[in-house]
Amino acid sequence: MKKRLISNILFVVFICVVLIIAGCEQPSLSKKSSTDVDGTKIVTIRAQTAGAELTRVENLVKAAEMLNKELKEQGKDIQVKVQTSSFNGSWEEYAKQFMLAFKAKKEPDIYATGHENIGWLADGNYIIPLDELKKSKEYSDVFPKLWESVTYRGHIWGALQDTEARPVFYNKDVLRKLGWSEEEIDSLPEKVRNGEFTLEDMTKLAEEAKTKGLVQYGIIHRPVDGPDFQAIAYNFGGKVYDPEENKIVLDKKAVEKQLNYYYEIAKKKLIPSNLTQMEWSNIHKIVVNGKTLFYYGGIWNVFNWGQDNFHEKLGKVDAKWVNDHLGMMLIPAAEKGGKPLTLSHPFVYTVSAQTEHPELVKRLLELVAAPALQTEHNIKTFHLPVTKGGAEHPDFKADVTLGKVAYMSDYTTFLPNHEGFPKYSKAVFNAIQAVELGKKTPREALKDLEVQLQNDLGDQLKIVD
Structure with missing residues (x-):
């Protein structure tokens, strides 16, 4: 009985420590999302990834520049700022950290992860469906089979970021x-x-x-x-x-x-x-x-x-x-x-169910699918594009490795999202x-x-x- 009590106490202490870490380790993911500066509303969108492929979030910063130009042309007094972070640890720890941050309402608006995590993210009401992406101009030429990797319970839950082949x-x-x-x-x-x-x-x-x-x-x-x-x-x-x-x-x-x-x-x-x-x-x-x-x-x-x-x-x-x-x-x-x-194991962007700016986030995810941004990421990290436009980009086609395996996307299979x-x-x-x-x-x-x-x-x- 005494051992069980000590074990329970240690478990509670561990959870408290993890919660503190989740809240303190990443000050860049502050929940404050907008302030007024010189009459222009600055909307902060937070994006997080894991691992060494930092272009996954850095490209969102570049996409924000495109979005801000669009908003200015539309006469809207809104500008978007993307704050990025990368998690260093195991994929299991990355998932646990997100769940804890979500509970504390300090999670990123955009959570980049492997497509197979969509099941628990959707079932746990952590993310929102993104069905409209399939109808957008930017995703109109996605390799059709790739949509399977982000579909769960009849809905699309992730914006395709990259894919690869296991030859x-x-x-x-x-x-x-x-x-x-x-x-x-x-x-x-x-x-x-x-x-x-x-x-x-x-x-x-x-x-x-x-x-x-x-x-x-x-x-x-x-x-x-x-x-x-x-x-x-x-x-x-x-x-x-x-x-x-x-x-x-x-x-x-x-x-x-x-x-x-x-x-x-x-x-x-x-x-x-x-x-x-x-x-x-x-x-x-x-x-x-x-x-x-x-x-x-x-x-x-x-x-x-x-x-x-x-x-x-x-x-x-x-x-x-x-x-x-x-x-x-x-x-x-x-x-x-x-x-x-x-x-293939596509990496995807998911959107937090608690985001304060779902429409801006979705538009950002459409713009980040630009062939030039896909190509920059793919060449640096040896991944494949998710759209035919990305596959036709001159720099991608010229790559000594990637251009030879792009066709493999037509023969790919995926893991279940369950x-x-x-x-x-x-x-x-x-x-x-x-x-x-x-x-x-x-x-x-x-x-x-x-x-x-x-x-x-x-x-x-x-x-x-």
Whole structure:
């Protein structure tokens, strides 16, 4: 009883400390939003993001300049000022910080986050729907499929900020050693696109490269839980979410094939035996040093490889080096003639339900979709545009990396926005880890996964045999 009392006291103290931090750590997010200066009303709009891609909020400052010019031309005595901040911490902490700030009415008007957070933000009444964005001129040429990522319960809840692709990188040097011509190497992405080169072909080619001693491993994937793993389930025809019932789906046939795939590449020793226990730095070193033929990565990895000394001789490598030595293709289709795919994780702007200036905020989010602003962000951070106008921007098309993968947006898939997905994702990753480590067969892992998800998700789960 005494231990429980002490535990409760410590928990209350922790919450108080977090609330104090939420209120004091970011004075730039003051709730005071407007003052009168020389007869002109200055409206303050607060925007927050997380991570190193600061252009996500810096571009809003530039969009405000466009908005202010618009307001002046309309004869309105209003000017908008954007205050920005970036959160440094885990994504889980970023979400908790927003919830606490919202409760204290100190949250940002614009909260930039991954699209998969829309579910809990909408269900918790933290944000407002933005259905009118789809009708605006600025978003009229959005790649249609991207709207799926911000749609939940029949409404649009986020302004698309950027997207990306998770291609399979392939090592050109290894293919050259296998006797491939430059034409064959350069045409591989198109063969994948046409369904001529399948997932099975990829596995066989990885085996050949390893058997001939050209690589230490044939295939590398991310070492931790993440979106990429669900792309393989989609590849086998699976679905993870039912929007009509608003439930997470355990598609047993597809998931068993998904587990079989990881079991197979582990049994054939095409991956490191401890892949799911490795550090990210080791993954990057394996890829840039030519120790694997294939790597399930993301286009932003080109940025990563230019920031740290991963290459044993060259240290940091630039985009030109990457394109000389590595190619990028879609994830090959599971069957001949099938459709390949990738998976995207769009970042989005959401609008606080407590914002004092919803119409100004919405107009700001329309203007920030300008192709020039998208391009500036995309080139700096190696992301893809959300509109066709952004994809046609000369600077984007000229980029040695991005221009080659823009087409992947037509083949993309997304994670569900359901709040129960993180539990599903973690459970599936644990099952994949178990089969790769040889602790369970795919059938055993699937059986345990079903029990785990039933316990974790309850009536939020739909099981399809």
